[in-house]
Amino acid sequence: MGVVLAAVHELEGLVWFSALVLGTQLVRRWLNRGSVRRAIDAVTGSVLVGFGVKVALGGE
Numbered sequence: 001m002g003v004v005l006a007a008v009h010e011l012e013g014l015v016w017f018s019a020l021v022l023g024t025q026l027v028r029r030w031l032n033r034g035s036v037r038r039a040i041d042a043v044t045g046s047v048l049v050g051f052g053v054k055v056a057l058g059g060e
Contacts, residue, residue: 030036 024031031040
């Protein structure tokens, strides 16, 4: 039973990551636009700074 569950899990992962790769390929031109890249960088930077502040303040 455990081997079957592991195989199903692997298959789900393969399908999920394949869908992510194919979906990203479909929107590649849009993602490479300068304004979109700056927005993604800004959001990512804000999240990282927010996590850093939370850790520095010792919040839970």
